[in-house]
Amino acid sequence: MATIGDFDPLNSTVPATKIELTVSCRNLLDMDTFSKSDPVVVLYVQGIGTKEWREFGRTEVIDNTLNPDFVRKFVLDFFFEEKQNLRFDVYNVDTRSSNISKHKDFLGQMFCTLGEIIGSTGSRLERTLSGIPGKKCGNIIFTAEELSNCRDIATMQLCANKLDKKDFFGKSDPFLVFYRSNEDGTFTICHKTEVIKNTLNPVWQPFTIPVRALCNGDYDRTVKVDVYDWDRNGSHDFIGEFTTSYREFSRGQSQFNVYEVLNHKKKGKKKKYVNSGTVTLLSFKVESEYTFVDFIRGGTQLNFTVAIDFTASNGNPSQPTSLHYMSPYQMNAYAMALKAVGEIIQDYDSDKMFPAYGFGAKLPPDGKISHAFPLNSNSENPNCVGIEGVLEAYFQSLRTVQLYGPTNFAPVINQVAR
Template sequence: MDRGIPGRKCGTIILTAEELNCCRDAVLMQFCANKLDKKDFFGKSDPFLVFYRSNEDGSFTICHKTEVVKNTLNPVWQAFKISVRALCNGDYDRTIKVEVYDWDRDGSHDFIGEFTTSYRELSRGQSQFNVYEVVNPKKKGKKKKYINSGTVTLLSFLVETEVSFLDYIKGGTQINFTVAIDFTASNGNPAQPTSLHYMNPYQLNAYGMALKAVGEIVQDYDSDKMFPALGFGAKLPPDGRISHEFALNGNPQNPYCDGIEGVMEAYYRSLKSVQLYGPTNFAPVINHVARYASSVKDGSQYFVLLIVTDGVISDMAQTKESIVNASKLPMSIIIVGVGPAEFDAMVELDGDDVRVSSRGKYAERDIVQFVPFRDYIDRSGNHILSMARLAKDVLAEIPEQFLSYMRARGIKPSPAPPPYTPPTHVLQTQI
């Protein structure tokens, strides 16, 4: 297809597609090489391997590159994991081509040679069948005495079945969502239309919109649809004490609300009774959920804290420490930012670029996902489309965060219960 400057061809992009096999295995492999050709004038070669999957039309597609091992003709590459779908799309006899290169800084890597194999061959593991001659076709054609450009040997081959997030859900793992709402004064006076908490009788305010949209997305993953709902940063009646983890329904012994509608009702009731105050402390609600998560580490439950906030934060150091501690627990945090503020602090907590750290300790895994709600308010009026995008981004990291906890602890999913079959009634005839 051609796109670009009208009247001028800017190149061609060719798309090829192939139906993916349902194979869910992954393979962990390690290779070494011996007596590879010397390509560098001043030193030995810097070899790396490139793996290609063959396609249905006979073409080849790169599916993996190893790291470069510097200045050796006898490299040992690190073990790597690749899905069987990526390697051969589940076809055990499909050709796998491997090319051997000498790395050059300017990108003009020197070709050393190649060999072909298949998944079935590789699955024999370390044996004489998996020692491959690396052949350079140009050298073979020119030099009569040419034998090969070295050999590559398979050192290990281990198959693992990749389990998915849904395997755990089917096996009975429960996802428990807790909602925490920012009741600090930086959101503005709820009586004023400029406030993010404005009590508008005709339409949802910014918090209401975010709660409803995100809540309806996440509640499908919560088996009992009962959500503990907390507020933070407000003065509570009757004595005006400041609280950073109060129950929205007014019952600290049982802060559960029935579905997202119950959370919305409790939120609006709280707005009428509490006084927005401050400071904006995240750590208490994170630690609140962490206390529950720390008591269930067997994989039977996983906790997700949804914080809805205007993004102003007062206890950054304590929050980072809470996140570092929570990263060891079966727990994730979704932060939804409402309003027009800059969300630099929230992006920092997200940890996608730089892992969150506190007092020299880094979070064991990334457990925070931040989404600015304003990016999903569709000005064209296509509400359904924007909510679908929001759903995707809110939940994007939860399955991998969940799996990273289970993998690190060696927790496998329980087998799914057999499908329900109604009892068969036997008709008895009296004689």
């Protein structure tokens, strides 16, 4: 329970809720000649102050479909008191290059706020895509859900037996699609397995999935699994489905986790229909995903060792162009990097004693080249007290050694690894 002592107006934090956005599209433009489009959705967020759009993330690319349901989610911080502008661009991708601007066809875009999505009925928003004059670009659909704090990770493996044969010249190429149920009776996609070619008895590889993606912490929430036969043109054949829950899965391999795959349309047409095969859970385990804070609370210490490049390629320290420039007015590039990183790391090291080395320099008095010399000139104890001690030793070495070469940091790594 909060007390008066907990209130600190000078050190307040802005409360944020994690929101998971699931994206689907319908009736996209077909930009490929001999197949359908290969769509991807790119999310841009607008800066509060700059108003500039920056890429936040992108979905996976789904081949040969005009009606994609993307598995990869966008997880955003939701601030009730802020207007969070979002832009969604949809592209047809011709290659898997990370530079999407060079290898894509624009399929449309949509602008909205995160609040609009969350505030829609059932937190589901469907909007028309625009951006191509004279063409209907289709629709984009969002489903938003607040994420629970569950950090468990489930690993499971499934197999199937006697699935329906769907291919004319072969058997079937089955894969599974997992959905979690929503409060309004709809389902949100959360995982796809790989495709197993030409078999009615597939054994899929084990896969891991966050428990919150599967059920968002509600162990009795319905999980629907669809079984499909993969087709190259994207028009995958529906074999059947079954429903379960995280709680059922957590029982592990047992008679309770053998599921009949049912095709209700086929069942309505055939009186003697029994099922379209079975899916069996082969294994199931749950592990906690620990955070950095968990490790620190558990006693983890970070050991910070510094190694500075004293090779001549850094430039003459007396010249402003050098990374080692000894300016009387400001820190050089190495000192700024040391301070920026070190001041963060030192909070997680209890004794604040940091070994600090240099490499690639000629040392006094005989000019011998060293690739692992202590900055404090003490080979028995190279530790410096705090980042200020490291900086002091660095500046002292810079005044006494001669930058040389070559660049060889293997001796420093070997020294620290002893």
